[in-house]
Amino acid sequence: MHYKMSQWLLLAAANTAAIHAAAIPDPTAAPVQVEVRAPIITPAAIRFDGSHSYMLDRRGKIEDILSGVNDKLHSIGSILGTDVPSYVVSGVPNFFQGFPTGDDVKSKASLKDDDIDALPTSALNIPPYANWTDDGWNVRFHGNVYKMPNISQDTIDDLAGIFLIDVDIKDLSESEKANARNLTKSIFIIQQGDQDVSFHLEPAPSQGSSGEPGGGGAVTPPGGSQNISFPNKTTGLGGFDAFVPINVSGLLLGNETDQVQRLNVYTNGTVDGNATAFLVPPEGITILSDIDDILRVTKIYEPKEGLLNSFAKDFRPWENMPEIYANWSRSLPNSTHFHYLTTTPEQATRNYMDFIYKTYPGGSFDTRPLNFSDVSATLSIRRYLLNKIFETFPRRKFVLVADNSNSDIMKEYPQLALDRPNQIQCILIRNTSATDENNVFPYDTKVFEKVDNRTYMFFKVPDDLKGLDIAGGQCRNDSIAQNVTFGLQDEVLGIHGAGEKLKGGAPVSFVVALAASIFLIL
């Protein structure tokens, strides 16, 4: 979800020297108007990694960090010109780019090295997938190692305030407070670089009895217990991400089974570094899904609401989408694999996994890694992650699911259909613009023009997906009018594509739309 806005801000940042201009710490003050020039793509001024932030060279107090964030946001506000509401400007980037480094956290919590040594080690172990190779099963272990300092609740509440727009944490309900504190703590962590990582693997119970039978429930392998060392030490930001062959007896061989197998993966030396690994046979269907605004209600296109939904409110499913997924898990062949791919920064994704496992079929995950700057395509995190899974399963067919408020999805999904037509089964896009009049962001359907129109569908409600014969290659429900025109679409601006006209927008909406168009042109 986040990629759209964050990319936009990144590019905005990359294209202006204003970012470095003198600080005006009040983000609610009227932004200075500046001229928007033709964009030149240059390397981003802000990098997406754990050490990227503009707080990097700051030491000491929280106020410094806060004013640092505000300065930066203010500058971005200036790029957009006149009356962009401050929440549009100040909310989203706080969420995406305000993540501190271990050094920031250390100094802020006044921690000494001895204090830190005494803290227990934690690991965020992202549920991996594995492919079958000549060397046996090959598991992509990925995640990060960190320590969580004991920061006082008052300080956590101050820090949570960075992420909430026009809302005081004191005004939230008790459960919302708990959620906001939980997420804030998970962001203010001390990454542990240069660490050895090892795992204990053992057969995991099938979810078939408690969850859905079929691919999402998967099966328990007859054996497969193993201790395994990750071949590399963690990066400077505590990250680890590599394929490791696990040649161990007791697993069903990938060339002899059509079942997805589940293994529990425990990170040695931690209590919270567990995950479920999914051993996926070479052929079958992978349902690859974004999460925000397709599996849960986020409304990231309404930044204030989107942030409350991300930081404070309990995650809730989007309408009856769980029923659709449960039905796919039950009715598609056993070889069906579910993969959840979100570009939300890794530190903030424990809630995502928790929510998905309680609500949707079990499956592997991808998130925005901490050390994404290692990858040259800093602005193409989604493409990078998509390419990786497509390369890992060259004989599988993918069903790509998301909503149209992500500009990277609107580009990458159809592009994959053009680049790897044999691997695309269906592309299913929820049209949030057509159903939510508060979504004023334009979206671009241009790349779909070259794609066979039998392979994709724009839809409005989960029920539109009922009755599709996905395994048989039926991706379009003919009773759902498509109305697709190709190019830039915007309901508020009166340009309609896969959707119908909505009531006109207020001037503010227009400015937001305009800002987003600038991004789209970029």
Ligand SMILES: *[C@@H]1O[C@H](CO)[C@@H](O)[C@H](O)[C@H]1NC(C)=O
């Ligand atoms: C897997 O391990 C067994 C011994 O445990 C060995 O005989 C076999 O060659 C190994 N297979 C591969 C592909 O490494």
Ligand SMILES: *[C@@H]1O[C@H](CO)[C@@H](O)[C@H](O)[C@H]1NC(C)=O
């Ligand atoms: C965290 O610090 C508070 C005091 O600030 C203390 O009461 C509490 O026991 C500490 N918790 C842990 C786990 O150290």
Ligand SMILES: *[C@@H]1O[C@H](CO)[C@@H](O)[C@H](O)[C@H]1NC(C)=O
């Ligand atoms: C936050 O919530 C997640 C998911 O419910 C949980 O796994 C995690 O332990 C919690 N973290 C903290 C710091 O309370």
Ligand SMILES: *[C@@H]1O[C@H](CO)[C@@H](O)[C@H](O)[C@H]1NC(C)=O
């Ligand atoms: C894995 O290591 C643990 C100790 O960390 C040990 O108790 C266990 O027997 C080992 N398991 C295997 C399969 O080697």
Ligand SMILES: *[C@@H]1O[C@H](CO)[C@@H](O)[C@H](O)[C@H]1NC(C)=O
């Ligand atoms: C990981 O370790 C292997 C050797 O075990 C080495 O060849 C490789 O370059 C290392 N990768 C990274 C990212 O450090």
Ligand SMILES: *[C@@H]1O[C@H](CO)[C@@H](O)[C@H](O)[C@H]1NC(C)=O
């Ligand atoms: C599957 O692969 C293993 C080696 O990895 C081989 O021993 C076995 O014969 C293969 N099974 C089939 C059905 O090809």
Ligand SMILES: *[C@@H]1O[C@H](CO)[C@@H](O)[C@H](O)[C@H]1NC(C)=O
């Ligand atoms: C687990 O980590 C401990 C130290 O935290 C180490 O002594 C032990 O050897 C490790 N076990 C394995 C199986 O890697």
Ligand SMILES: *[C@@H]1O[C@H](CO)[C@@H](O)[C@H](O)[C@H]1NC(C)=O
């Ligand atoms: C990790 O372990 C906890 C406690 O046993 C459990 O609630 C959670 O579901 C596990 N997570 C995964 C991804 O297996």
Ligand SMILES: *[C@@H]1O[C@H](CO)[C@@H](O)[C@H](O)[C@H]1NC(C)=O
């Ligand atoms: C799917 O797997 C279950 C066992 O988990 C089995 O009972 C069922 O027959 C399998 N279905 C097919 C179509 O192979």
Ligand SMILES: *[C@@H]1O[C@H](CO)[C@@H](O)[C@H](O)[C@H]1NC(C)=O
């Ligand atoms: C397994 O995944 C790795 C990593 O993406 C890839 O290089 C390899 O080609 C895949 N193997 C097979 C047999 O598909």
Ligand SMILES: *[C@@H]1O[C@H](CO)[C@@H](O)[C@H](O)[C@H]1NC(C)=O
């Ligand atoms: C799909 O494209 C064909 C032409 O390539 C067109 O005739 C048909 O109307 C299109 N179908 C839909 C539902 O847009």
Ligand SMILES: *[C@@H]1O[C@H](CO)[C@@H](O)[C@H](O)[C@H]1NC(C)=O
């Ligand atoms: C297509 O247009 C018709 C008529 O305007 C409308 O009823 C329908 O909801 C639209 N379909 C979609 C998918 O936007």
